[in-house]
Amino acid sequence: MLSRGDLTDEEWAVLEPMLPVSNSRCGRWRDHRQVINGIIHRLSTGCQWRNLPERFGPWQTVHKRHRLWSADGTWERPLQHVQAVADAASDIDWHINVDSTSVRAHQHAAGAPHVPPPVSSKGAARKISSGAGTPPVAAVGGGGAAGEALGCSRGGLTTKLHLAADGRCRPLALVVTAGQRADCTQFEPVMDSIRVPRLGQGRPRRRPDSVSADRAYSNGIIRTYLRRRGIRHVIPEKRDSRAARRRKGARGGRPPGFDAARYKQRNTVERAVNKLKQFRAVATRYDKRRYVYLGTVTATALLIWVRA
Template structure:
């Protein structure tokens, strides 16, 4: 199971060189491997932080590390660096045929009632980690925009109660490239451009991060003129089926309706990779059910789960 067990020696060998060595506040961090194993245990089991086994050290240390790394973008940085290593692999380990979709997650009642205060101030840039080029002005948002249950916390209300929606772009081998969370009632198509713009795989040497996939696949929820124009502007091929009502309206207008959008049936068959990736994410119980009150913390939880998928794939 992807969601179970501590980091293996092989996984730790990949992750260790990428980790910060100092918190710039109190000197050196407590043993990273022990703390990350504690976070991994919580991801897989959904256990309360206070109930973490003693072998992971003080639960407050594990909890605070996760909060800080969610706030300052460390989890996202680690995910991008692991992606960069895969993209630089001579065997072409990263498949740039991308698929996009979303999934709704039920929020536990403990996820409600977030305090109205900003995220913790992230420490200054960490020392000792290898540098990877990134575009000027790049930054990691501390808290994603949201709505519904509480401003900025990505909680929405529906007949089923509080929900959060995870929007994800996945490469061809069922591994997440970019993640975004919104309130559960938010439409999929409204977040397509935001998810695509978050794809940013750095180069291991010099050069700008790669942001343009070879092709994009999505279901009918993403079939509209705005999305097709966005992909056409960026020169990205796509496999998005046309909605029935859109087709009927186009045919009704005759020659004025224009030509039908191109659609590659064989390419569309590969869209199952995003469904399988969502299934992998939901093997982590802390992802399948949202327990985190703050939106930025839950996004960090999902990103940490995506990082483990990359390490264990």
């Protein structure tokens, strides 16, 4: 009998063909459906791994499976496939919106040891975005709290989740940084993370029809980046930027275009954040390692797409 939150037969039929069958180190995997249901239970409740109900099997198996799949990108592959199927059916609204949200980190998220993440049977660690001005790096430990995407503030430890969502409130790209990172510094990493493969031949789709964002993303660097890629955008101009442009007169140039009707659709990314934070393991970060928390968010996004 299925319990609340477990995968239905229809959802399992979508996921099963995209999951690895065996591991070269351990042989054939334990029943994926039972383990994934245990991961979903932990995503929904935010409970400690040791407190998983016995019906999901040994908690060590569930924890290690999630940790390994977060490191080697296994969660990303079915997510991209589900997005590709939706795109082939014209079910993705490519008028996307970009925003970020702060996530309070539990005290158990601190103190990660400086050890590398586990590797898959192919021997490659997952690549994750390392933040502003740096290329993707392997998801390894080290660097203290900043290296694990933990930022210190008067409120304590925080992590920031940057994302792009389609017009149907589903995450298209996810980037995790320390809580003090400015939104504008992660705009390009988020946009560069959008990659929806084609079911047939052809390059993955990486360019949306239009982008909307709030004033936190209003600067010349972002506007130049979008113009260079030929992406229409709706980003309101900051008051100080408007005042400076007017002081320059004709030398200040024309004001950027602004479509008020299109900007009203920006609430879709806020609703996507709300969907993600319905899962307690996303709303509060309990994972010590950065790549594990990113895997937690990616697995949650996969569930949102499958259940949409």
